[in-house]
Amino acid sequence: MSLLLVRAADRAVTSTDWLVSQHGFSFGDHYDPQDTHHGVLLVHNDELVAPGQGFDTHPHAETEIVTWVLSGSLVHHDSNGNRGVIHPGLAQRMSAGTGLTHSERNDDAENSSEPAHYIQMWVLPDETGHNPSYEQRDISTELAAGGLLPLASGDRRHDSAIRIRNAGATLWVARLATGASATLPSGRFTHLFVTRGAVTTEGLTLATADTLRAADLGGTRVTAVSDAELLIWTMHSALSDLFT
16 A cells, blocks of 8 residues: 655645745745645645735636635635625535635634634636635534534535535534544545644554655544644546546
8 A cells, every 4th residue: 555644844835924835745935746636636725814814816727726725714705796704613615616716714704813714725616617606514513423524525426515516525624532443434535634643554653734645545544642623635537537
């Protein structure tokens, strides 16, 4: 089984006076032709945005964008008239489809001094030419029960909180108390990211912001060393499959 452990400190970082963005793959000025994606996952950015700051209106097309907020909140606006405040426990996705523009900014409506900390992930759709769309859903109640939940999926077998336009890709979220375990779902490609805490799997210990990329880890157990949250992509397609 092929395993690649990427420690948090080894990721490329983009820093400005209002943004710290740690990249899971090549992004922006950081380009490595050997590190551009895993399965159909193109972007996995761990972002910290200062209060009152953010990304002004910019375009996207033919990309499924999923955002998971860890702390603070973001305000989303797009050219289709969608507006949402994204906070911890809220699943959110934007399907860019044939094209739209949007902005994302730290929600400082109450003059908060808290940065917005979130993970943003981009997946390629398996069909193009659709109209743009937007979806968000609060899953705080489901998360409180612990265990493994399908957060975003295009696979009809999984009743996920939100839907994406890729039938072979599913994003799972797991919240595990210290000592608790979960069984990883199957997939041709697996991408596991620790948003908080620490876990062990396959003889490895992963701390906060560490990543494990692998082939199919279906049936493998992951155990929390401390209270932990995980984001896990399982994907049945390679990037090349979408262009043949």
